[in-house]
Amino acid sequence: MDISSGWDLVIIGSGPAGEAAAMQAAKGGLRVAMIESQNRVGGNCTHWGTIPSKALRHQVRQVIRSQRNPLLRGLINPRQVQWQDLIRRSGEVIDSQVQVRTDFYIRNRVRLFSGLGYIQGPGEVRVDDPVGRQWLLRTRNILIATGSRPYHPADVDFDHPRIYDSDTILNMAHTPRNIIVYGAGVIGCEYGCMFTGLGMRVDLVNNRQHLLDFLDTEISDALSYHLRDEGATIRHSEEYSRIIADDDGVTLELRSGKRLRADALLWCNGRSGNTQDLGIENLGLEANSRGQLSVDERYCTAAENVYAVGDVVGWPSLASASYDQGRFCAEGIVTGGPVKQVENVPTGIYTIPGISSVGQTEQELTESKVPYEVGQAFFKNLARAQITGERVGMLKILFHRETLAVLGIHCFGYQAMEIVHVGQAVMRQPAPNNTLHYFVDTTFNYPTMAEAYRVAAINGVNRVRR
Numbered sequence: 001m002d003i004s005s006g007w008d009l010v011i012i013g014s015g016p017a018g019e020a021a022a023m024q025a026a027k028g029g030l031r032v033a034m035i036e037s038q039n040r041v042g043g044n045c046t047h048w049g050t051i052p053s054k055a056l057r058h059q060v061r062q063v064i065r066s067q068r069n070p071l072l073r074g075l076i077n078p079r080q081v082q083w084q085d086l087i088r089r090s091g092e093v094i095d096s097q098v099q100v101r102t103d104f105y106i107r108n109r110v111r112l113f114s115g116l117g118y119i120q121g122p123g124e125v126r127v128d129d130p131v132g133r134q135w136l137l138r139t140r141n142i143l144i145a146t147g148s149r150p151y152h153p154a155d156v157d158f159d160h161p162r163i164y165d166s167d168t169i170l171n172m173a174h175t176p177r178n179i180i181v182y183g184a185g186v187i188g189c190e191y192g193c194m195f196t197g198l199g200m201r202v203d204l205v206n207n208r209q210h211l212l213d214f215l216d217t218e219i220s221d222a223l224s225y226h227l228r229d230e231g232a233t234i235r236h237s238e239e240y241s242r243i244i245a246d247d248d249g250v251t252l253e254l255r256s257g258k259r260l261r262a263d264a265l266l267w268c269n270g271r272s273g274n275t276q277d278l279g280i281e282n283l284g285l286e287a288n289s290r291g292q293l294s295v296d297e298r299y300c301t302a303a304e305n306v307y308a309v310g311d312v313v314g315w316p317s318l319a320s321a322s323y324d325q326g327r328f329c330a331e332g333i334v335t336g337g338p339v340k341q342v343e344n345v346p347t348g349i350y351t352i353p354g355i356s357s358v359g360q361t362e363q364e365l366t367e368s369k370v371p372y373e374v375g376q377a378f379f380k381n382l383a384r385a386q387i388t389g390e391r392v393g394m395l396k397i398l399f400h401r402e403t404l405a406v407l408g409i410h411c412f413g414y415q416a417m418e419i420v421h422v423g424q425a426v427m428r429q430p431a432p433n434n435t436l437h438y439f440v441d442t443t444f445n446y447p448t449m450a451e452a453y454r455v456a457a458i459n460g461v462n463r464v465r466r
């Protein structure tokens with residue numbers, strides 16, 4: 001075994017959390033090593049999660065848009081589009097991402113170790129590489145950024161070629177005509193929309209009473225309506241009792257007594273933190289039942305100089321937040337000063353159409369008895385939406401009736417994930433700069449989707465004047 005000493009920080013996992021921490025620490029003058037078990041950097045985010053799913057969605061949206069365009073409609077039949085052709089394009093995006101990210105490590109002189117990281121004890125991490133070599137890295141600090149993987153209950157046969165999770169769906173070699181999506185969380189809703197966009201018959205099975213119940217109810221209802229309109233059947237408050245797969249398809253038996261049959265099943269019901277086989281017990285650490293670690297406000301675990309960031313610490317489990325957690329944690333290690341917290345994280349859900357929100361929902365404001373009002377803009381009335389043919393959607397601004405401070409932004413429709421940032425920037429201003437008047441008094445480009453802010457703000461101001 002080769003011994004490599006003198007490291008300031010050894011990071012396990014090169015997803016957004018680990019990468020951001022590595023770059024921040026290296027720029028702060030620390031000697032940093034990164035251990036990654038996959039043969040390329042980027043994490044599950046780049047290879048199995050965010051990047052491939054968003055690249056796929058983009059392809060599906062192109063197909064959907066072609067059907068709306070009279071000039072292109074006859075050229076593409078969504079039902080003839082092959083899943084593997086769409087996946088190929090995602091592969092190109094992944095390659096570009098890996099290239100850019102590998103370069104970050106080279107430029108910032110972060111040493112990459114390819115292999116499985118295992119914590120042997122305080123300040124000692126072993127790397128087992130794929131060809132049987134071993135290194136022992138001695139370090140002042142360890143950062144666990146090992147991410148998460150799809151949760152697999154023991155009674156579902158994930159080795160069967162017709163049962164997929166969000167990783168293996170990227171290798172699906174056939175294009176089903178109908179599919180069961182089990183789990184209507186973010187992943188289930190995003191994939192459900194892609195499948196309906198390709199003309200598949202989709203059964204979306206939800207364990208809860210509403211779709212994405214953390215969203216503003218009006219937005220969640222709009223998504224349900226739209227998914228049904230596109231041909232999905234949504235079944236709420238259902239749990240599986242058995243999943244039986246054969247050569248031709250999958251039968252899902254529900255506890256309610258229903259039986260659903262389809263060509264394939266996509267399981268997307270939760271994720272587990274990657275803490276197994278990592279040696280955390282050698283530090284006296286224990287993960288919770290979902291494989292996640294607890295950390296304090298410095299992202300430090302219960303073991304001294306051992307930190308954790310990203311999906312492995314649970315909420316919010318987003319690439320967006322993971323980058324910031326990694327950066328802030330590394331900054332804290334470098335300076336020893338106070339550590340910034342990741343707060344007010346926007347949601348960006350890439351359903352078709354997309355959903356994005358930041359701040360409080362109507363339900364939350366009502367519960368806490370805040371006197372609020374609503375300003376709305378419907379996309380069907382905006383010039384930009386009419387030009388692009390993307391008429392479905394709305395922007396909703398929630399604001400305080402008396403101070404006019406913006407309390408929440410909720411958007412459903414074309415460009416929702418971009419549009420939300422305009423409102424977020426205003427909302428983050430301290431009083432009195434956080435005000436609805438900003439949108440009334442500021443000239444925006446025209447015709448744009450951002451114009452929705454002016455329309456919604458004027459609508460809101462008119463309501464409080466009534």
Ligand SMILES: Cc1cc2nc3c(=O)[nH]c(=O)nc-3n(C[C@H](O)[C@H](O)[C@H](O)COP(=O)(O)OP(=O)(O)OC[C@H]3O[C@@H](n4cnc5c(N)ncnc54)[C@H](O)[C@@H]3O)c2cc1C
Binds near residue numbers: 037049309
């Ligand atoms: C289908 C899907 C779509 C998503 N879409 C979005 C989205 O649109 N927007 C968004 O913000 N988030 C999205 N997410 C969530 C996002 O991908 C995660 O929050 C993010 O990847 C977490 O980053 P991370 O750095 O914690 O870990 P990961 O990206 O999970 O990377 C962890 C890395 O650690 C490595 N590793 C694990 N154990 C070891 C070990 N012992 N030794 C060495 N290496 C190890 C793994 O190989 C992996 O490369 C999506 C997730 C999924 C599954």
Ligand SMILES: NC(=O)c1ccc[n+]([C@@H]2O[C@H](COP(=O)([O-])OP(=O)(O)OC[C@H]3O[C@@H](n4cnc5c(N)ncnc54)[C@H](O)[C@@H]3O)[C@@H](O)[C@H]2O)c1
Binds near residue numbers: 269317
């Ligand atoms: N656009 C985006 O931001 C985006 C897109 C896709 C995925 N994601 C991330 O991916 C994850 C979504 O996962 P999902 O849609 O599969 O489900 P989910 O997190 O919504 O969970 C679905 C159900 O599974 C249960 N569950 C979750 N983890 C479990 C575990 N380890 N053991 C047992 N039960 C568990 C939950 O209680 C819930 O009832 C979230 O962390 C989300 O942040 C984000």
